[in-house]
Amino acid sequence: MTAPLVVPGSADPATTPATLRAIPHRGGPLNPSAERIKTRFPDAFVRAEVIWGETNVYLRPDAVRDVVQYLHDDDAERYDYLSDVTAVEYRDLELPLQVVWHLRSLPYRRFLRIKAELPKGTPLKVPSVMPIYSGADWLERECYDMFGIVFEGHSDLRRILMWEQYAEGYPLRKDFPLRGRFSRSEQLRQALAAQPESRYSMTELTIADAFEDLPLEMRQRLAGGEKTGE
Amino acid sequence: MGLTARPDRQLVTVAPQSQEGWVTTRLDMLVNWGRANSLWPMPFGTACCAIEFMATAASKYDLARFGMERMSFSPRQADVLICAGRVPFKLAPVIRRIWQQMLQPKWCISMGACASSGGMFDNYAVVQGIDTIIPVDVYVPGCPPRPEGLIYGIMMLQEKVKRERMSDAQLRDEMEPDPTSKLYIPPEAIDELSEPFGNSVHQTRSGL
Numbered sequence: 001m002t003a004p005l006v007v008p009g010s011a012d013p014a015t016t017p018a019t020l021r022a023i024p025h026r027g028g029p030l031n032p033s034a035e036r037i038k039t040r041f042p043d044a045f046v047r048a049e050v051i052w053g054e055t056n057v058y059l060r061p062d063a064v065r066d067v068v069q070y071l072h073d074d075d076a077e078r079y080d081y082l083s084d085v086t087a088v089e090y091r092d093l094e095l096p097l098q099v100v101w102h103l104r105s106l107p108y109r110r111f112l113r114i115k116a117e118l119p120k121g122t123p124l125k126v127p128s129v130m131p132i133y134s135g136a137d138w139l140e141r142e143c144y145d146m147f148g149i150v151f152e153g154h155s156d157l158r159r160i161l162m163w164e165q166y167a168e169g170y171p172l173r174k175d176f177p178l179r180g181r182f183s184r185s186e187q188l189r190q191a192l193a194a195q196p197e198s199r200y201s202m203t204e205l206t207i208a209d210a211f212e213d214l215p216l217e218m219r220q221r222l223a224g225g226e227k228t229g230e
Numbered sequence: 231m232g233l234t235a236r237p238d239r240q241l242v243t244v245a246p247q248s249q250e251g252w253v254t255t256r257l258d259m260l261v262n263w264g265r266a267n268s269l270w271p272m273p274f275g276t277a278c279c280a281i282e283f284m285a286t287a288a289s290k291y292d293l294a295r296f297g298m299e300r301m302s303f304s305p306r307q308a309d310v311l312i313c314a315g316r317v318p319f320k321l322a323p324v325i326r327r328i329w330q331q332m333l334q335p336k337w338c339i340s341m342g343a344c345a346s347s348g349g350m351f352d353n354y355a356v357v358q359g360i361d362t363i364i365p366v367d368v369y370v371p372g373c374p375p376r377p378e379g380l381i382y383g384i385m386m387l388q389e390k391v392k393r394e395r396m397s398d399a400q401l402r403d404e405m406e407p408d409p410t411s412k413l414y415i416p417p418e419a420i421d422e423l424s425e426p427f428g429n430s431v432h433q434t435r436s437g438l
Contacts, residue, residue: 162355163320171354180354185417187354188362191319192326192412 023053031055033077033105033112041067046117054111061116064101065127065153068114071103072132079103079112082129085139087147089174099126099149118149128153146172163194258396265309265335266391268297269384272308272332274325277315279342279374286377296384305331310387311364314374316344317357329364334402337367337391339383342374349373362413362420365405 027050034048034057044063049056059067071079084102096117103112118124128151130136140151141160148170151157158164162171167190168181180187211219271293275283287293287301302308305328317325329338340360343349346369348358360366367390370383394401411417 161320168354176354178353183417183421184358185411185413185420187319188322188357188413188420189411189417191322191357192363194323 025052026050028053031057031110031112033057033071033079033110036076037067037071040070054113056113056115058115058117061099061118061126064099064114064116065129065132068101068103068129069132071105071112077105078107079105079110081106082133082135082139085129085136085143087143087149087172089147089172091174093120093174096120097124097147097149099143101129124149125152127151128157130154146170148173163191165190165194254397255395258394259392261396262392262394266388269309269337269387269391270300270302270307271298272302272305272311272328273314274311274328275314276317276321277342277344277374279314279345282374282377283312283314283341283380286380291377291381293381293384296381296388298384305329306333308332309335310337310339312339312341312380313345313360314341316349316351317360317363318355319357320355322357322363325360326363334404335391335394337387338364339368339370339380339387340366341370341380341383342372344373346371358420358423362415365414 030048030050034055037057037059038045038048041059041063044060044067046058046060048058068079071077081104082101083104084100086100088098088100096119099116099118101114103114104110105112116126118126124147126149128136128140130140130151131153137154137156138160140154141157143149144151144154144157145159145161159166168187169176171180182190211222214222273280273283285291287299293299305311309332311325311329311332313325329336338360340346344351344356345360346366348356350373352358357363368383368387370379372379375383405414407414408416413420415423
């Protein structure tokens, strides 16, 4: 028998929740963090539910940043790992668009899903958690690229999967046609018009060792503070 | 793209009324023999077809038998561009630039359904056939094609190479894209070819 692995500084394994068996669809033990969010941020808290043993906490969009900051910093929470930032749009157009954060507390072995609902017709804006988790950088850019959700406070919010001049909209929105808005020939023409070099990060190129080796025209564009590359 | 009869194995045919001399035609045969048996591929693998391509190059199927054991990862030293896998629109200018960087003589094999026609990815992000970006010599069907399929395509390309004639003045002419649209195929033809299900522009995934 080997002793259970205890990471220095982590909580006692005896007091952390064991792996759940026969998880019900709804109901079950609520993540204790949800109750603490409710008492500490009564204005931000909307509701909490347990789905398949995982706790969803619904928050007001503008308060997400403060709550996540608390979850990250507080010694009783210590959510030190942001596994995902994404969004959901439901087929029912009446339902609000949801932004989802997946947080994991490695010391306490807890998982918490935070959701913010953005009703249709309102500007799609949520605060960025990039100042708290650097890893949120590309996740939020992808979410912006695919859904058009603006993460306020993100230092470099631009498209990441589609090219920066992509003009057809946000592909994962339900009102986006599967084949795009433009005709095939127009899509191809626009794609071919983009310079492959324009995909590079302008900030990284400006500070790169090979800056002097870049074509003159590109150097001039970079010196002019151009961000989009075209 | 219908099924075509396999080219016969006669390498160089000389019509009796041809004005070409015996030396020229024999030289053709020698050069073509050398070229056909030392095609250096530029692998452009973007998806699962690349796995089959790797299997083709590995020991069991042994692409080296065809003089292709040397993968040329520089387009400047490559003879045949093998596009294995789907090409998203974001890669379209990249593969076109690679093609333009390759030196003549050069050929292109479009491997698999996605590279040839977009395959099952009839969506906003994927090019519907790389022949809209670069000229293609051989299409290999399959999803993905087995190594035997790719080898058959390569052998068809070898037949094509062996039939080239230096007396053909247009042999090495590069196809120039249309100056306004920058496309090899007229825009109307692309739109018509890529819309098998009616007006795709208004098709949505939710049926709204």
